[in-house]
Amino acid sequence: MPEIENPYAQATVENFRRTPASLRPQLLKMLERELNGAESDQNDPATSFRRIPFNDRAEEFQWLAQNSGRFQGEWVALFGNRLLAHGVDYSKVSQEVKTLGIDGAMFMFIEGEGNEDFVRFLP
Amino acid sequence: MTYPLEFKQKFVYQENERGIFIPVTLVCEAETTACGAKLDTGADFCYFAREHAEEIGLNVDEGTVLRVETSRPEHPMIFYGHEIKIQALGYEIETTVYFWEHYRLPRNLLGRAGWINKFRLALIEHDLELYLSHYDE
Numbered sequence: 001m002p003e004i005e006n007p008y009a010q011a012t013v014e015n016f017r018r019t020p021a022s023l024r025p026q027l028l029k030m031l032e033r034e035l036n037g038a039e040s041d042q043n044d045p046a047t048s049f050r051r052i053p054f055n056d057r058a059e060e061f062q063w064l065a066q067n068s069g070r071f072q073g074e075w076v077a078l079f080g081n082r083l084l085a086h087g088v089d090y091s092k093v094s095q096e097v098k099t100l101g102i103d104g105a106m107f108m109f110i111e112g113e114g115n116e117d118f119v120r121f122l123p
Numbered sequence: 124m125t126y127p128l129e130f131k132q133k134f135v136y137q138e139n140e141r142g143i144f145i146p147v148t149l150v151c152e153a154e155t156t157a158c159g160a161k162l163d164t165g166a167d168f169c170y171f172a173r174e175h176a177e178e179i180g181l182n183v184d185e186g187t188v189l190r191v192e193t194s195r196p197e198h199p200m201i202f203y204g205h206e207i208k209i210q211a212l213g214y215e216i217e218t219t220v221y222f223w224e225h226y227r228l229p230r231n232l233l234g235r236a237g238w239i240n241k242f243r244l245a246l247i248e249h250d251l252e253l254y255l256s257h258y259d260e
Contacts, residue, residue: 064137107158
């Protein structure tokens, strides 16, 4: 049988060869369980995603591109091209939006300079 | 040889020197919150601000712990994972999102495990175009 030209498959085979013979039957059963689990996931696409109406929030992102420089380090709440509220305290911004009775506002934190740890973090 | 691809969705994103930002709604049961997140193929997981988690009623600290190394090894970033729904670009999926232990996360990230690995994506940065379909579609 020709070998599969996939690095993960080849690594799996290599690891299988390195596994002590006494453990191989157990490893095979584990892989079989993985296969069955993966197949049952793939056979049920209805639960994996749902199509929904798409709002591209173009007005909000355009507003951010033009105005976010003035709000560094703050939360902004936007609805269309309207700035509903802003401030450093998210809870106050959120509360202000709730009092306006507007549903569906978009909340963004405008990052400032000097987030070196975050920029360099190694996820 | 050519490699034709087809996608169900197209998103024209706003030019932004900080990256490709996507409108996202986080959903937990009946609670929702809308925000933006940066598409980040360099991020292993999906990271979001703690404020969003609290807005949808999650007890952040009860999630599964994820320690993320930073440039200062003595100061790892701690995140808590929760199973919620992400709505973005016309799709709703159930996935794990990691929320930072502190407030004011500089930016939300849609990373590989949890979002990117659920889709087939094509990016044309020159034209600010993102194409996608769900992997099972």
